[in-house]
Amino acid sequence: MSSRRDFLRNILAGAGAMASARVLSAQEMDMSQGMQGMKMNGKKQPEHGHSSPMLVETPDVAHLPWRMDGNVKEFHLIAEPVKQEIFPGRIVDLWGYNGSAPGPTIQVNQGDRVRIIVDNHLPEATSMHWHGFEIPNEMDGAPGSSQDPIPPGGRFVYEFMLHQEGTYFYHSHMAMQEMMGMIGAFIMHPRELYKPRADKDFAIIMQEYAILPNIKVPNSMNMEFNWLTFNGKAGPATTPLIVRHGERVRIRLINLGMDHHPIHLHGHQFVVTGTEGGRQPQSTWGPGNTVLVGVAQSRDLEFVASNPGDWMLHCHLPHHMMNQMSSMVGPMSRRNGMPAGLDMERGMGMLRQGSATSEENGPSLGRGLGVGSTAEQTTSNSPLKPANPTQHQDMPDMQHQGMQMGKPEVSKDANSVPGFPQDAFMEGPMMAMDQMVDKPENFGLRPGWSGFMAGMMTFVRVLPPDKYDQIIELRKKQEGNKPMKMEMPGMEHKHE
Numbered sequence: 209m210s211s212r213r214d215f216l217r218n219i220l221a222g223a224g225a226m227a228s229a230r231v232l233s234a235q236e237m238d239m240s241q242g243m244q245g246m247k248m249n250g251k252k253q254p255e256h257g258h259s260s261p262m263l264v265e266t267p268d269v270a271h272l273p274w275r276m277d278g279n280v281k282e283f284h285l286i287a288e289p290v291k292q293e294i295f296p297g298r299i300v301d302l303w304g305y306n307g308s309a310p311g312p313t314i315q316v317n318q319g320d321r322v323r324i325i326v327d328n329h330l331p332e333a334t335s336m337h338w339h340g341f342e343i344p345n346e347m348d349g350a351p352g353s354s355q356d357p358i359p360p361g362g363r364f365v366y367e368f369m370l371h372q373e374g375t376y377f378y379h380s381h382m383a384m385q386e387m388m389g390m391i392g393a394f395i396m397h398p399r400e401l402y403k404p405r406a407d408k409d410f411a412i413i414m415q416e417y418a419i420l421p422n423i424k425v426p427n428s429m430n431m432e433f434n435w436l437t438f439n440g441k442a443g444p445a446t447t448p449l450i451v452r453h454g455e456r457v458r459i460r461l462i463n464l465g466m467d468h469h470p471i472h473l474h475g476h477q478f479v480v481t482g483t484e485g486g487r488q489p490q491s492t493w494g495p496g497n498t499v500l501v502g503v504a505q506s507r508d509l510e511f512v513a514s515n516p517g518d519w520m521l522h523c524h525l526p527h528h529m530m531n532q533m534s535s536m537v538g539p540m541s542r543r544n545g546m547p548a549g550l551d552m553e554r555g556m557g558m559l560r561q562g563s564a565t566s567e568e569n570g571p572s573l574g575r576g577l578g579v580g581s582t583a584e585q586t587t588s589n590s591p592l593k594p595a596n597p598t599q600h601q602d603m604p605d606m607q608h609q610g611m612q613m614g615k616p617e618v619s620k621d622a623n624s625v626p627g628f629p630q631d632a633f634m635e636g637p638m639m640a641m642d643q644m645v646d647k648p649e650n651f652g653l654r655p656g657w658s659g660f661m662a663g664m665m666t667f668v669r670v671l672p673p674d675k676y677d678q679i680i681e682l683r684k685k686q687e688g689n690k691p692m693k694m695e696m697p698g699m700e701h702k703h704e
């Protein structure tokens with residue numbers, strides 16, 4: 209079947225291109241045919257062969273190809289600075305692996321022996337930790353205790369047997385590097401397939417950054433975050449999960465950052481079937497629609513997509529459903545704030561007098577560094593500068609090319625209402641950019657949808673068969689339009 213050949217070719221091409229920038233992304237492959245029912249050793253299995261794992265799709269993140277060396281699956285990861293477009297036109301300087309943050313997804317089978325070559329192309333030392341892996345101590349990647357950190361320009365070769373199954377991840381074990389994006393998913397497929405069988409299997413990595421406007425580098429010292437991402441993209445740049453009506457869906461959520469994220473799904477109840485420790489016994493599965501994914505945790509949720517429609521999947525922390533929250537919004541829509549932070553010295557916790565809990569220091573300690581925290585909102589509302597809020601003077605300058613800028617709908621007496629504005633100038637049709645984030649997975653969404661999607665948000669699109677097929681067809685077409693990648697000499701895909 210040609211889809212399998214394409215897949216192998218893509219994997220090979222990806223292996224060659226690894227060192228440069230991108231390897232193939234899930235979207236570039238036909239997930240519905242090319243990978244489903246396909247054993248990871250390359251042997252095609254019957255469509256409903258229950259003995260073969262289905263590759264997990266990580267929208268917007270590439271798969272990491274491997275090569276076989278005897279009976280060892282060999283992967284190659286390069287820790288390096290990356291340019292990541294987290295939002296249309298917002299290209300930021302992160303640190304990641306093989307050209308992206310998060311790094312490419314690794315998928316193996318329970319019982320595999322793997323070798324992972326880690327090259328450090330960062331300007332400082334790093335170390336790779338295999339989070340939750342039950343492997344020999346010297347392979348754990350704990351800098352200073354289980355190994356020397358990998359120096360800049362250096363390499364460390366990890367090799368171990370994997371007897372576990374579940375949703376795992378790899379990450380730099382240097383704390384500040386974690387906050388620069390250094391994580392990737394590591395899926396261990398079970399020897400015996402999970403029951404019930406899932407038709408779709410997705411993984412989403414959650415990350416957060418503090419990046420002020422006109423700055424490209426995250427402030428990893430910051431403790432408040434204004435860019436929240438799913439798989440390295442902030443809504444509406446996230447890629448919807450495409451599901452056929454009636455399918456059983458698994459979504460694997462992974463969190464590495466400074467916050468815990470309550471992830472909420474619209475329109476369906478789900479059960480949590482796994483954690484960062486692997487599959488959970490079925491007796492523990494209770495219905496829910498929001499799962500708290502704590503820092504360093506993973507959660508697998510499953511549901512039958514029985515309710516057709518475009519359903520939001522998002523972190524429910526209100527500030528995590530926004531983009532670029534910063535004090536810059538203040539001057540635009542808010543006036544006469546009260547200063548909340550203290551000076552830098554005290555803001556950083558260097559007390560000059562009194563104790564941390566004293567009346568003087570307590571309430572504002574550490575806040576001086578926060579995005580948007582330098583001025584508190586006053587209890588009574590102050591009027592906007594323009595007399596008529598529908599004729600907001602500051603807005604034209606903010607327009608991005610391609611944005612469907614309109615006027616926010618506000619009432620005539622808006623300025624007299626305490627608290628106004630809240631979302632009026634921050635989300636809605638005026639912030640829509642449907643065309644800028646156009647892709648097959650967004651086909652047929654309600655016009656203007658993108659104005660209401662930001663931060664850690666995406667859709668689970670539960671589609672009737674004809675619409676589903678249409679999107680898969682569009683995806684194929686898009687893939688067909690891309691120039692064919694060349695196979696690199698020396699990279700051979702050997703069957704097990």
Ligand SMILES: [Cu+2]
Pocket residue numbers: 467468469470523524525528664
């Ligand atoms: Cu959140």
